[in-house]
Amino acid sequence: MTERRNITLAVTGAGGTRMARFVLEALVKEDRVGQIDLMVSPAGRRLIAHETGRDASGPAPELVLGARPAADKVVDWDPEDLAGGPTSGSYPSWGMLVVPCALGVVGRIAHGTANTLIERAADVSLKERRPLVLCVRETPFNLIHLRNLTQVAEAGGTVYPMIPTYYNLPQTVDQFYEEFTARLLAFVGLPQTDYYAYSGTESRAHHDRTVRA
Numbered sequence: 001m002t003e004r005r006n007i008t009l010a011v012t013g014a015g016g017t018r019m020a021r022f023v024l025e026a027l028v029k030e031d032r033v034g035q036i037d038l039m040v041s042p043a044g045r046r047l048i049a050h051e052t053g054r055d056a057s058g059p060a061p062e063l064v065l066g067a068r069p070a071a072d073k074v075v076d077w078d079p080e081d082l083a084g085g086p087t088s089g090s091y092p093s094w095g096m097l098v099v100p101c102a103l104g105v106v107g108r109i110a111h112g113t114a115n116t117l118i119e120r121a122a123d124v125s126l127k128e129r130r131p132l133v134l135c136v137r138e139t140p141f142n143l144i145h146l147r148n149l150t151q152v153a154e155a156g157g158t159v160y161p162m163i164p165t166y167y168n169l170p171q172t173v174d175q176f177y178e179e180f181t182a183r184l185l186a187f188v189g190l191p192q193t194d195y196y197a198y199s200g201t202e203s204r205a206h207h208d209r210t211v212r213a
C-alpha cells in the first residue's frame with residue numbers, strides 16, 4: 001500500500017474561507033491523506049466568523065467545517081505556537097496548502113520573517129523543497145503584492161489564485177468551490193474523478209453535479 005501523506009492546511013484572513021471548508025472536507029475523505037495539520041490564523045477565524053456567522057472561538061476543525069470532522073485525522077495546531085511540530089523540517093509533512101492566503105501572509109513568507117506557525121511551516125516547506133501552494137485572494141494586486149508573489153514563486157512556491165474557472169459553465173457558487181477544490185487536489189497529486197476536463201470537442205459543458213447546501 002502507498003504511504004499516506006500528511007498535509008498541512010493553513011487558513012488565513014482573506015475572503016473566501018468557505019473554500020477551506022471544501023478543501024478540508026475533501027482531504028478528510030481522501031484515503032491517500034493520513035493526517036491533516038490544520039492551522040487557522042486569528043484573522044482567519046475572524047473571516048470565517050464574518051462569512052458564516054459562526055462563533056470564532058473553539059476548535060479550528062469545527063470552525064472551518066461547521067461540524068466535527070468525519071474522520072479522526074485532523075490535528076488542530078495553535079498558529080501562535082512556534083514550537084508546534086510543523087516548525088521543524090524533521091516533522092513529517094508532504095507539503096502545505098494555504099486556503100485562502102492573505103497577501104500580508106505572502107509578504108511575510110516572501111521575506112522569511114516567520115512570526116507564526118503558519119509562516120514558519122511555509123518557510124520550512126520552501127527550505128525542505130516541499131510543495132507550498134498559496135491560494136491567494138485579492139484584487140487588484142499592487143506592485144508589492146506582485147513582487148512578493150514573484151519572490152515566493154522563485155523560492156519554489158506555487159501561486160494558485162482563487163480564480164474561478166468559467167469554461168465549465170458553473171451554475172452555482174458551490175460549483176466554483178467544488179471545481180477549484182478538485183483541481184487543487186489534482187495539482188498536488190491527488191487526482192479527483194469529479195471535475196471538468198476539457199476535451200476540445202464539446203459544445204457545452206455538463207452540469208450534473210449535486211449541489212450542496
Ligand SMILES: Cc1cc2nc3c(=O)[nH]c(=O)nc-3n(C[C@H](O)[C@H](O)[C@H](O)COP(=O)(O)O)c2cc1C
Nearest residue numbers: 012013014015041043044101102103104105137138
Ligand atoms: C473583512 C476582512 C476581509 C479581508 N479580506 C482580505 C482578502 O481578501 N485578501 C487579503 O489579502 N487580505 C484580506 N484582509 C486582510 C487580512 O486579514 C490581514 O492582512 C491579516 O493580517 C492577514 O494575515 P493573518 O491571517 O496571518 O492574520 C481582510 C481583512 C478583513 C478584516
